[in-house]
Amino acid sequence: MNRTLRAALLLLLTLPATPAIAQNAALSPIQALLQEHRETIETSSRRSIQPAIDAIRDSGLEAAPLVLEKWGEREMWQREADGLFFYAEEVDRDTLEVFDFATAESIGTYPEDDFDQLKPNSGIRALIASALVKFQLNDPDPAKRRDALAALARNGNESHLPILRDSIEDEPSAGIRQQKERLERLLTISFGATEEERIAAMEHFRGDLGVDVRAALNPVLTSTTEVVPGDAPPEGENVARVLRPGSDALSEVAAYELLVANDLAPRRLxxxxxxxxxxxxxxxxxxxxxxxxxxxxxxxxxxxxxxxxxxxxxxxxxTADEVEAALDAHTFYEAYRENSEAVTDAAREVLRSIERKVAFNQFLDLTLDALSLASIYFLAAIGLAITFGVMGVINMAHGEFIMMGAYTGYVIQQLIPDYTVSLIVAIPCAFGVTFAAGVAMERLVIRWLYSRPLETLLATFGISIALQQLAKNIFGTQARPLTSPGWLDGALSFNDVVSISYIRIAIFVLALAFLAFFLVLMNRTRLGLETRAVTQNRSMAASMGINPDRVNMLTFGLGSGIAGIAGVAIGLYAKVTSELGQDYIVQSFMTVVVGGVGNIWGTLLGATMIGFLQKGIEWLNPSNTLAAQTYMIIFIIIFIQFRPRGIIALRGRAAGD
Structure with a gap:
């Protein structure tokens, strides 16, 4: 008897070691629900787990989202002694701190060996994440609601549609409400209960440029290739089109393989x-x-x-004859996976409206690209246009002045780490460096070669090679980055089709600024007046007291300085190498020749024409940029045959020189 009492007393003393978690958990409604589906949860099979997940999600219990969250994060544990479920955090390698789902409070620390961790696989975790959407869509935190919408946009299914609809009415944020309404219509396209409901959702997106709309509509129009005996597809099929073996859509070999796959013919011998x-x-x-x-x-x-x-x-x-006979005896066709003809007709019509709008916006995007490219060519050619027009010098080293400007910007960035400040400093520095280099080149070489175009071309070509080699000796052959400021990162997007990078916008603005600068310089300053006078008639200008040599020197230096600024702008999106200028010298000369030598407006029109022409050819033949360059040069050659003096030719006596 005493032995029995001692055993009972010992049992009572050991009860606190396994505290009242079992009692509390058993009284918890969420624990009761988990125990009801205990066998399914323990099995953890993706095929059978959905009812348990749905029961937790739809239970209306406050602890339901916590259970799903911890389960999906593999922080849910089951006590071996009685099969009750908790969530836990590892204190150390062998100890867990256990929490009750009902109260979310810590119950104590226990040996890890007393619990089994539930480790759902990726498939079950995806189902759990899908179930959590119901709670996330109504979460007080707007960021979590947006995350839930993003998850639904990626993996939404039929079960989410009523949940999403229920969350719209009580949504406090106008922006998030708009997102929910859009997503509700997208899900309705695929999972709507009636044809009318799905068609109405499609019609709402007529002409919409969103990629998500096309992603929702395209699956409606997916089709499979089918074959049946006889002369026509069977009644009741939603037929996309009838196929003829031997056509581009269905080769004879593929058609007969389809017959063999469907046991409608023996294999080909x-x-x-x-x-x-x-x-x-x-x-x-x-x-x-x-x-x-x-x-x-x-x-x-x-x-x-x-x-x-x-x-x-x-x-x-x-045999061959049997193959031909079998093909003639069967009908091949594409059948939509969607059974409703009204739904596929509506999807096809909405997609047509979207494609028309996409085509128009692609044209706008191509126009922006062409204008951006034209602004780059204008910056690269504007200095060359002035020097070529005033002095008649074919400067093959003009591209190297662009390269020098880009390297100047790179050096400034090494000295000034702030990219905004360094860019502001680099522009005048690049102008100063290349202006000085241009003046030195004109004084030392060009001034001795006036009226000798062939020798000038050869001399400047040699200087070009020398400057490239000098750049390689100083900076090496590795490309150097000219980093743009943070405020130039990214792009200005008008919709999912039309966008333009901020760097190109900045270059476009810079080109307009230089256009205004040159108009003022040429029309409102003494240097501009003298330059125009020398351009029109050098001898008459000299007789009026103008020093043509001084004008030539300043003009050449000015053109070279502007090339340096163009190099800074170009270096922001192109890698700076010693060959940088060679990528733009040909386009610069084409711009000057097409626009009209010595005319700023002609240069602008020439750059615009070259930019649009190049982008148009690249759009027609996007896989071969070399061919685009070749076609462009051929077009320019033909153009010059009809307009040898360019779009805007010089007027006055110089026009006949």
Whole structure:
């Protein structure tokens, strides 16, 4: 008796070691629900787990989202002693701090060996995440609601549609409400209960440029290639189109393979298969009941093979005539996976409206790209246009002044780490460096070669090579980055089709600024007046007291300085190398020649024409940029035959020089 009392007392003393978690948990409605689906949860099979997840999600219990969240994060544990569920955090390698789902409060620390961790696989975790959307859509935190909408946009299914609809009415944020309404219509396209409901959702997106709309509509129009005996598709099929074997949409080989796959015809008999099969079944000088001496005849080989088929020694196979007959006896067609013809018709019509709007916006996007490219060519060519027009000098080293400007910007960035400040400093520095280099080149080389264009071309070409080699010796052959400020990162997007980077917008604005600068310079300053006078008639300008040599020097330096600024702008989106200028010298000369030598408006029109022409050719032939350059040069050659002096030719006596 005493022994029994001692055992009972010992049992009572040990009860706190397994505290009242079982009692509390058993009284908890969420624990009762988990125990109800305990076997399913323990099994953790993706095929059978959905009812348990749905029961937790739809229970209306306050602890339901916590259970799903911890389960999906693999922080849900089951106590081995009684199968109750908790969530826990590891204190150390062998100890857990256990929490009650009902109260979310810590119950104590326990050995990890007393619990089994639930480790749902990726498929079950996806189902849990899908169930959590119901709670996330109504979460007080707007960021979590947006995250839930993003998750629905990626993996939304039919079960989410009523949940999403229920959350719209009480949504406090106008922006998030708009997102929910849009997503509700997108899900309705795929999972709406009636045809009318789905068609109405589609009509709402007529002309919408969103990629998500096309992603929702395209699956409605997915089709499969089918084949049936007879002359027409079966009644009740939603047929996209009838296919003719041998057409671009369905080759004869693919059509017959479809017949074989559907057990509507034997496999095709090729000559090699026939010969190999016959050779494998030669028996006593005969095969398939036909003498070997007769097998040179194709008909005899067919009879021999047919004999092997009849004897069960070879699989049935079709001859060429049988293949043709089988193709003629069947109808091939594409059938929509969507059974409703009204739904597919509506989806097709809405997609047509979207494609028309996409085409228009692609044209706008191409126009923006062309204007952006034109602004780059204008910056690169504006200095060349002035020097070429005033001095008649073919400066093959103009591209190297662009390269020098880009390297100047790179050096400034190494000295000033703030990219905004360094860019502001780099522009005048690049102008100063290349202006000085241009003046030095004009004083040392060009001034001795006036009226000798061939020697000038050869001399400047040699200077170009020398400057490239000098840049390689100083900076090496590795490309150097000219980093743009943070406020130039990204792009200005008008919709999902039309966008332009902020760097290109900045270059476009810079080009307009230089256009205004040159108009003021040429029309409102003494240097501009003298430059125009020398351009029109050098001898008459000299007789009026203008020093042509001084004008030439300043003009050449000015053109070179502007090339340096263009180099800074170009270096913001192109890698700075010693060959940077060579990528723009040809386009610069084409811009000047097409626009009209020595005319700022002609240069602007020439750059615009070259930019649009290049982008248009690249759009027609996007896989071959070299071909685009070739076609563009051919077009320019033809253009010059009809307008040898460019779009805007010089007026006055110089026009006849």
């Amino acid at each position: 090729t000559g090699a298969d026939q010969r190999n099969t016959l050779a494998a079944h030669i028996d006593g000088g005969r095969v398939g009941g036909v003498d070997l001496a007769l097998l040179s005849d194709p008909d005899a080989r067919d009879r021999a093979y047919a004999g092997l088929v009849a004897a069960g020694l070879a699989p049935p196979a079709a």
